[in-house]
Each structure stands twice: as structure tokens, then as C-alpha cells.
Amino acid sequence: MAPTPNPRILYTAIPQSLPVFGEHITFDESATIDLDTAELNGGVLLKTLAFSADPYLRGRMRDPSVQSYTPAFVPGEPIVNHTIATVLRSEREGFKAGDHVVGLLPWAAYSIVPPDARIKPVSNEAGVPWSYYVGILGMPGQTAYFGLKRLVELKAGQTIFVSAGSGAVGNVVCQLAKLEGLKVISSAGSDEKVAYLKEIGVDHAFNYKTADTNAELQKAGPVDIYWENVGGPTLDAALANMNRFGTILVCGMIHDYNSRGDPYPIKNFGAILSKSLTVKGFLVNNLIAAEKEGTAVFDREMGKLVADGKIQYKEHRYTGIENGAKAFLDLFKGDNFGKAVVIVADQ
Ligand SMILES: NC(=O)c1ccc[n+]([C@@H]2O[C@H](COP(=O)([O-])OP(=O)(O)OC[C@H]3O[C@@H](n4cnc5c(N)ncnc54)[C@H](OP(=O)(O)O)[C@@H]3O)[C@@H](O)[C@H]2O)c1
Incomplete structure (x- = not known):
């Protein structure tokens, strides 16, 4: 059989500010793969169904000498992120053609992963679109779930403020907080997003681009828990x-x-002292690592909440791998409305 095109999204240069398509991120159509004969060397051949575009990828586009919690991307290599894929061929025990898996995979139509790659089978008992497994049932959902349930004691009647409330993490935080009986205040960057926040039960929603965040919080606060997604002037308010x-x-x-x-110079840090605040930074991987059963409780509980319609979910779907860079860059302009996912293939 003739080789099949294997289009990819490559990271090509370190950006100093907002990455530019064609300079720091490119779409490459030069690669091919022979799906029947490509050597697997004990690994698995995967076909990408959908991948997630996440803000943290920006932190991997840095000078490799700068230490951080994730390794820097290597120029010339594909971007790698949370992906749902289907198995085409496998030499690895426990994986067979037709299975679905999630893992950190290259932004490519096809990939071959080594025998020890961390890929997790997905059975989709919830019967939802496969892309949900890189969104509400994947890393962003886990961030909201473990962050809210493990880092703070929630009490009905408390007030939580969630910034970037209509986004992938924010909208799940808003809805989980409502289920726990909290009063939810949330901000987002357009009137359409604000209307959506009201639809999912947010008590006080506002457009931070047209309203004054400080005045809105004075009206609806004071705030017992602030879920910080954005920093900058929102953190000050x-x-x-x-x-x-x-x-x-x-x-x-x-x-x-x-x-x-x-970075934006925060002026109100003094409130941490004068109001005896607790500030907790966290990374979702650390929270999962502290769980005895890994993500099992999340898989069960969030799968059920979604399947039962107790939590609504909104995806911003970009169709075609060629739109991968746009999906990522839109995050920094607020052009995504819901979880940014790139649909590469239907099945
Ligand atoms: N700690 C962890 O383990 C972890 C895990 C996942 C995500 N995160 C973080 O959680 C946050 C949300 O991530 P997400 O995946 O859910 O993304 P998202 O909210 O779906 O998309 C990003 C949103 O951020 C808002 N935004 C962009 N630039 C902004 C600015 N200058 N000021 C205010 N808002 C801005 C935009 O919404 P508007 O239209 O509302 O402005 C944009 O749609 C990000 O900071 C991300 O890095 C952390």
C-alpha cells in the first residue's frame, strides 16, 4: 500500500511573546507513514481522533535552560499534548486494533508509541463523544475536580469567584461549586459567555471587559474562595x-x-496578611499523584455527572489537524468558547 500522508503541527522556534503561526508553530505536510508495514518495535500504531489545546503548552515553548514543571519543547518536533486515539496495530500486550486510548501524543494524524508509553485505555461507558476524554473527562476536568475537592473545605453558603468561568476548567469549577451549594460569581470576556454562565447556574456573572471587576465583586462578594485562572488585574480585584x-x-x-x-504588577498582596488569606498554587499532576487510586474516583463520579446531565459541557471544536495552531493561539485572545479541542478524525 502507498504511504499515507501524516500531517503534523510542529513547534519551530521559541516565542518571546504571543507565538506566531508560520514562525513559532507551523503546519507540516511533508511526512508520510506506511500504516501496514511501519515497524512498531513492540509498540502501538495510533490514529489520532482529537487532541486538546491547553494554555500550559505556552510554558513548554521556552528556552530549555529555564527550569519548569514540564520539559521545554524541542524546535522541529511536533507539539505534544493530551490526545484521544484509536489503535490501528499493536505489538503491546493489552492493546488491540479498535481500542481507544488517551495519552500525551504528538499533534500528528498518526503516531507510533514505544512499548512503555503511558497510554490509558478508554472504554467510554458514558457513551459521550470521544473528545470529552481530553476535556471534561480528561485533564481540564481533573483539574477542576481535584482542585476544588481536595484543596479547600467546601461549605454550602460560601461564595466562590471563578475567573475565565466559561472556559474548560472554569465552567466545571462553577458547576461543581453549585452542586456543593455554593454561591458562584464568575467573569468571562464576552456577553455571550456571560449568558452561558447564567445558563449553567452561576449566580452573578459579568463581562470583565465591559464591567469593573472590583465593583462587581463589591456588589456580589465578599469572596470566600477565589479560583484563579487568569492573574493580572483580576487577581488584584x-x-x-x-x-x-x-x-x-x-x-x-x-x-x-x-x-x-x-508580568502585571499586583498591588493588593497586602490583603494576604491583613485578611489572613491562604494561597494555594497547584498542578493537577501533583494532585492526581496524591490520590491512592489515581483518577479512578474522578472517572466514576465525573463520568456519571456528565452521563446523567448534571453537568453541562461546551466544546469549541476546531475541525482538521491544520487548525491545531489556531486552536492554541485563540486561547490567548479568548476566541475559544468552551473547551478547545481539535477534531482530527471521526473514528
Ligand atoms: N494548575 C493546573 O494544573 C492547570 C491545569 C489546567 C489548566 N490550568 C490553567 O487554568 C486556566 C484555564 O485553562 P483552560 O484550559 O480552562 O482554558 P480556557 O479557560 O478554556 O481558555 C483560556 C481563556 O482564558 C481567558 N483569557 C485569555 N487571556 C486572558 C487575559 N489576558 N485575561 C483574562 N482572561 C484571559 C479567555 O477567556 P475570556 O474570554 O473569558 O477572557 C480564554 O478563553 C489557565 O490559566 C491554565 O493555564 C492549570
Whole structure:
């Protein structure tokens, strides 16, 4: 059989600020693969169904000498991220053609992974679209679930503020908090996103681009728990409106991911002292590593919440691998409305 095209999204150069398509990230159509004869060397041949575009990938586009919690990407290599794929051929025990797996895989139509690759079988008992396994039933959902349930004691009647509330992590945090009986305040970057937040039960939602965050929090606060997704001026406003003994869960700070080492200068850090606040930064992988059963409880509980319709989920689908770079870059402009996923193949 003739070789099959294997289009890929490559990381090509270290960006100083917002990456540029064609310069720091490129679409490459030069590679091919022979799906029948390619050597597996004990591994598995996978066909990509969908992959996730996540803000943290920006942190991997850095000078490799700068230490961080994930290794720097290597220029010339494909971007790698959470992917759902189907097995085409396998020489590895426990995996057979037709199985579905999730793992950190290259942004390519096909990939061959070595025998020790960390890929996890997915049975999809919830009967949801496969892409959910890189979204609400994958890393972003795990971030919301373990962050909210493990890092703070939730009490009905408390007030939580969630920034970037319509996004992948934020919308799950909002809905889990509502299920726990909390009052939820949330911000997002468009009126359409605000309307969606109200639909999923958020008590006080506002557009931070047209409203004053400080005034909105004064109206609806004070805040017992702040779920921090963005940093920058939103963090300043949250600090000014925290309740005494409140908790800030620092999940992300996307405002500064492209700030050329010149982050927004926070003015209200003094509130941490004067209000006796607790500030907890976390990485989802560390939370999962601390779980006795790994993600098992999440797989059960979140799968059921989604299957039973107790939690709504919104995807922003980009169709075609060639749109992978756009899916990623849109995150920094707020052009995604829901979880950004790239659909590469239907099955
Ligand atoms: N700690 C962890 O383990 C972990 C795991 C996953 C994600 N995260 C972090 O969680 C945050 C949310 O991630 P996600 O995957 O759910 O992304 P997302 O919310 O689906 O997409 C990113 C959103 O951030 C908002 N945004 C972009 N630039 C902004 C700016 N300058 N100021 C304010 N808002 C801005 C935009 O929404 P608007 O239209 O509302 O502005 C955009 O849609 C990110 O900071 C991410 O790095 C952390």
C-alpha cells in the first residue's frame, strides 16, 4: 500500500511573546507513514481522533535552560499534548486494533508509541463523544475536580469567584461549586459567555471587559474562595474583595503567559496578611499523584455527572489537524468558547 500522508503541527522556534503561526508553530505536510508495514518495535500504531489545546503548552515553548514543571519543547518536533486515539496495530500486550486510548501524543494524524508509553485505555461507558476524554473527562476536568475537592473545605453558603468561568476548567469549577451549594460569581470576556454562565447556574456573572471587576465583586462578594485562572488585574480585584480567612486557589495565570517576563504588577498582596488569606498554587499532576487510586474516583463520579446531565459541557471544536495552531493561539485572545479541542478524525 502507498504511504499515507501524516500531517503534523510542529513547534519551530521559541516565542518571546504571543507565538506566531508560520514562525513559532507551523503546519507540516511533508511526512508520510506506511500504516501496514511501519515497524512498531513492540509498540502501538495510533490514529489520532482529537487532541486538546491547553494554555500550559505556552510554558513548554521556552528556552530549555529555564527550569519548569514540564520539559521545554524541542524546535522541529511536533507539539505534544493530551490526545484521544484509536489503535490501528499493536505489538503491546493489552492493546488491540479498535481500542481507544488517551495519552500525551504528538499533534500528528498518526503516531507510533514505544512499548512503555503511558497510554490509558478508554472504554467510554458514558457513551459521550470521544473528545470529552481530553476535556471534561480528561485533564481540564481533573483539574477542576481535584482542585476544588481536595484543596479547600467546601461549605454550602460560601461564595466562590471563578475567573475565565466559561472556559474548560472554569465552567466545571462553577458547576461543581453549585452542586456543593455554593454561591458562584464568575467573569468571562464576552456577553455571550456571560449568558452561558447564567445558563449553567452561576449566580452573578459579568463581562470583565465591559464591567469593573472590583465593583462587581463589591456588589456580589465578599469572596470566600477565589479560583484563579487568569492573574493580572483580576487577581488584584479578587484580593481586594476576599473575606477574612478566605482561600485563593491558584490554578493558572494566563494574563501573563505572553508577557515577555514583565508580568502585571499586583498591588493588593497586602490583603494576604491583613485578611489572613491562604494561597494555594497547584498542578493537577501533583494532585492526581496524591490520590491512592489515581483518577479512578474522578472517572466514576465525573463520568456519571456528565452521563446523567448534571453537568453541562461546551466544546469549541476546531475541525482538521491544520487548525491545531489556531486552536492554541485563540486561547490567548479568548476566541475559544468552551473547551478547545481539535477534531482530527471521526473514528
Ligand atoms: N494548575 C493546573 O494544573 C492547570 C491545569 C489546567 C489548566 N490550568 C490553567 O487554568 C486556566 C484555564 O485553562 P483552560 O484550559 O480552562 O482554558 P480556557 O479557560 O478554556 O481558555 C483560556 C481563556 O482564558 C481567558 N483569557 C485569555 N487571556 C486572558 C487575559 N489576558 N485575561 C483574562 N482572561 C484571559 C479567555 O477567556 P475570556 O474570554 O473569558 O477572557 C480564554 O478563553 C489557565 O490559566 C491554565 O493555564 C492549570
